[in-house]
Amino acid sequence: MADATGILVIGERPENGGRRGITLELLGAARKLATETGDSIDVLLLGAAIPEPEANGLIEYGAARIHALEHPLLGEYNPDIFTTTVTEAVRRINPSIVLFGRTEMGQDVAPAMAFRLKTGVAMDCLDLTVDPASKRLVMVRPVYGGNARANYMVAQGRFPQVASVRPKTQDPAEPVAGHSGEVIRPQLDLDASVARTRQVSYQAWEAAEGVSLASAEIVVSGGRGIGSAEAYKEVIDGGAAILGGASGASKAACDAGFAPPGNQVGLTGQRVSPKLYIAVAMSGASQHLAGMGTAKNIVAINRDPDANIFKVSRFGVVGDYKQVMPAFLAKCRELLSQGE
Amino acid sequence: MPLHLICCVKQVPDPETPAASFRVDPGAKRVLPAPGISPVISPFDEQAVEVALRIKDARPDTRVTILCVGGDTARDVVRHGLAMGADAGMLIKDPTLEAMDAYQTAYVLSLAVQRLAPYDAIFCGRQAADFDQGLVGIGLAELLGIPALINGQNAEFIADGTVRFERVFPDGIGVFEAATPVLTTYSQEVGQPRYPNLRNIMAASKKELTMLDAAGLGVDPAEFAATSDLTELYIPQVNTECELIQADSPAEAGALLALKLREAKVI
Numbered sequence: 001m002a003d004a005t006g007i008l009v010i011g012e013r014p015e016n017g018g019r020r021g022i023t024l025e026l027l028g029a030a031r032k033l034a035t036e037t038g039d040s041i042d043v044l045l046l047g048a049a050i051p052e053p054e055a056n057g058l059i060e061y062g063a064a065r066i067h068a069l070e071h072p073l074l075g076e077y078n079p080d081i082f083t084t085t086v087t088e089a090v091r092r093i094n095p096s097i098v099l100f101g102r103t104e105m106g107q108d109v110a111p112a113m114a115f116r117l118k119t120g121v122a123m124d125c126l127d128l129t130v131d132p133a134s135k136r137l138v139m140v141r142p143v144y145g146g147n148a149r150a151n152y153m154v155a156q157g158r159f160p161q162v163a164s165v166r167p168k169t170q171d172p173a174e175p176v177a178g179h180s181g182e183v184i185r186p187q188l189d190l191d192a193s194v195a196r197t198r199q200v201s202y203q204a205w206e207a208a209e210g211v212s213l214a215s216a217e218i219v220v221s222g223g224r225g226i227g228s229a230e231a232y233k234e235v236i237d238g239g240a241a242i243l244g245g246a247s248g249a250s251k252a253a254c255d256a257g258f259a260p261p262g263n264q265v266g267l268t269g270q271r272v273s274p275k276l277y278i279a280v281a282m283s284g285a286s287q288h289l290a291g292m293g294t295a296k297n298i299v300a301i302n303r304d305p306d307a308n309i310f311k312v313s314r315f316g317v318v319g320d321y322k323q324v325m326p327a328f329l330a331k332c333r334e335l336l337s338q339g340e
Numbered sequence: 341m342p343l344h345l346i347c348c349v350k351q352v353p354d355p356e357t358p359a360a361s362f363r364v365d366p367g368a369k370r371v372l373p374a375p376g377i378s379p380v381i382s383p384f385d386e387q388a389v390e391v392a393l394r395i396k397d398a399r400p401d402t403r404v405t406i407l408c409v410g411g412d413t414a415r416d417v418v419r420h421g422l423a424m425g426a427d428a429g430m431l432i433k434d435p436t437l438e439a440m441d442a443y444q445t446a447y448v449l450s451l452a453v454q455r456l457a458p459y460d461a462i463f464c465g466r467q468a469a470d471f472d473q474g475l476v477g478i479g480l481a482e483l484l485g486i487p488a489l490i491n492g493q494n495a496e497f498i499a500d501g502t503v504r505f506e507r508v509f510p511d512g513i514g515v516f517e518a519a520t521p522v523l524t525t526y527s528q529e530v531g532q533p534r535y536p537n538l539r540n541i542m543a544a545s546k547k548e549l550t551m552l553d554a555a556g557l558g559v560d561p562a563e564f565a566a567t568s569d570l571t572e573l574y575i576p577q578v579n580t581e582c583e584l585i586q587a588d589s590p591a592e593a594g595a596l597l598a599l600k601l602r603e604a605k606v607i
């Protein structure tokens with residue numbers, strides 16, 4: 001599409017299972033890009049009902065136009081319905097850049113939309129910049145399970161440039177005083193026959209007690225070296241309870257049955273960015289680091305001084321966790337009971 | 341009617357290669373093979389084959405075809421699929437088909453799938469363990485005009501023409517249904533793929549393996565255009581200095597660690 005201009009953020013809303021918070025993170029990334037490209041920012045919202053204050057409320061974060069697309073079929077998430085709606089909106093708005101979150105929706109819709117528009121897309125981006133010479137988008141993403149990093153650009157002449165961005169990697173946008181914009185509510189024709197798949201049921205994992213892994217400020221995480229489900233419960237779940245955090249695990253610990261599958265952190269598990277990540281008896285495989293490498297402070301307890309996990313840690317203890325952890329947790333409990 | 345299931349598998353450098361042996365050639369934008377470590381079938385693709393074979397276990401007249409676009413050694417991963425129990429293989433190999441982007445890969449696969457038609461379902465990995473894109477499966481579905489269901493742990497045919505699919509979400513499992521043909525992608529929740537047994541390994545060498553090059557497949561140069569460019573490949577810098585806590589005993593080190601974290605205002 002020639003004359004494509006502007007950055008379009010694909011917002012998400014809890015109404016249809018979207019990830020709270022990603023919209024402001026994408027707006028933060030869009031604002032950074034816009035200072036270099038001079039683009040204006042649009043936001044797309046989808047739902048059965050999008051209250052005016054919700055749509056309006058995004059303007060102060062730097063958006064020029066909020067496109068609120070309402071239709072009864074958008075009240076629940078369906079990959080085909082969302083792909084068709086987003087693709088049509090992108091054709092109409094004709095942006096130069098489209099930003100998705102690398103969420104459940106983003107994993108379906110970003111690739112499908114890009115293929116329909118015969119344009120390029122990069123998934124799970126950690127960083128987005130602008131190439132000074134061509135002014136085109138540079139998309140930085142982890143590859144080879146996090147062992148390497150790759151920069152991608154959409155092929156010259158193809159629009160829009162589509163990126164899906166890893167949640168919690170972008171600073172959320174802050175309000176801009178005096179910023180003005182408008183809410184647009186276009187008419188939407190949508191036929192239920194667009195949906196070729198349908199969800200018939202949903203079975204939630206047994207909800208973990210206490211803090212959820214995704215939002216926890218502190219994560220205590222156990223690896224294969226923990227050795228048993230009992231030890232995991234005692235040291236990892238117990239440690240998380242003392243510190244007011246959530247329990248995580250490596251794939252090896254989940255596969256061995258020490259930890260429930262929903263606790264897995266990594267490339268193919270949950271992505272977390274807590275203030276403190278305590279990695280106990282895990283080696284720090286690149287696929288694990290892919291899920292927690294952005295934690296502000298990583299602490300490792302491992303009996304192998306050459307374990308890769310120490311390479312990304314701020315503090316480390318070389319030793320058997322069975323001896324280190326009880327003393328560590330006892331001291332934490334003591335310090336926490338004393339207050340700040 | 342017997343089912344026909346097509347599994348798309350890719351050969352990748354062993355993803356369990358230790359970080360210390362992992363090297364890239366930034367000029368060529370390629371990963372250098374680690375000495376002594378052989379490339380493997382991408383793990384999620386192997387799990388996709390496992391799900392197809394579970395369906396074949398329940399309905400033995402099901403035909404499972406392994407499809408791969410790859411280089412000189414890629415025959416090994418097709419053979420691996422056959423040794424697991426698949427019925428036939430197709431390997432697309434051509435020097436002009438190396439270093440393709442997701443669009444080109446999906447385009448080439450779509451031509452191969454059309455050769456293999458009719459089919460009931462296509463099985464892919466959720467992402468190939470080299471560039472971790474997660475694009476080719478959905479892209480292939482788009483080019484073929486069929487629906488895609490992604491990130492699965494299992495699938496079954498519940499009635500002729502209907503697939504029931506279990507998608508893994510961060511907080512649970514969603515069950516989906518779709519009319520065939522459908523493309524599905526799989527993740528580790530599938531569980532351990534079956535290990536080829538001796539009888540199947542022997543049988544694999546006698547199974548039908550079709551080899552095609554770009555011209556034989558009918559690749560149209562006008563359609564075969566990349567939509568994205570890999571502009572740089574590098575190993576990320578880690579600049580954390582780890583402070584190892586030293587003490588007389590592991591227990592003392594543990595207590596000292598708590599004090600350090602308090603000092604650093606982390607707890």
Ligand SMILES: Cc1cc2nc3c(=O)[nH]c(=O)nc-3n(C[C@H](O)[C@H](O)[C@H](O)COP(=O)(O)OP(=O)(O)OC[C@H]3O[C@@H](n4cnc5c(N)ncnc54)[C@H](O)[C@@H]3O)c2cc1C
Binds near residue numbers: 226284319383
């Ligand atoms: C495609 C793909 C996707 C993957 N996705 C993920 C993912 O999402 N998440 C993930 O975690 N992994 C993932 N993996 C697996 C990953 O490659 C590693 O195999 C896994 O992370 C290893 O887990 P671990 O560190 O617990 O086990 P190990 O590598 O076996 O490490 C155990 C560690 O515990 C230490 N230890 C043992 N006993 C003790 C003790 N008593 N006290 C102190 N230390 C001790 C050992 O020194 C060792 O360092 C994936 C792999 C592939 C191929």
Ligand SMILES: Nc1ncnc2c1ncn2[C@@H]1O[C@H](COP(=O)(O)O)[C@@H](O)[C@H]1O
Binds near residue numbers: 445474
């Ligand atoms: N060269 C290939 N040959 C066969 N299947 C492939 C190839 N490349 C990708 N695929 C399939 O597409 C999935 C996703 O690949 P990707 O988008 O590269 O992560 C893989 O897990 C495979 O099932």
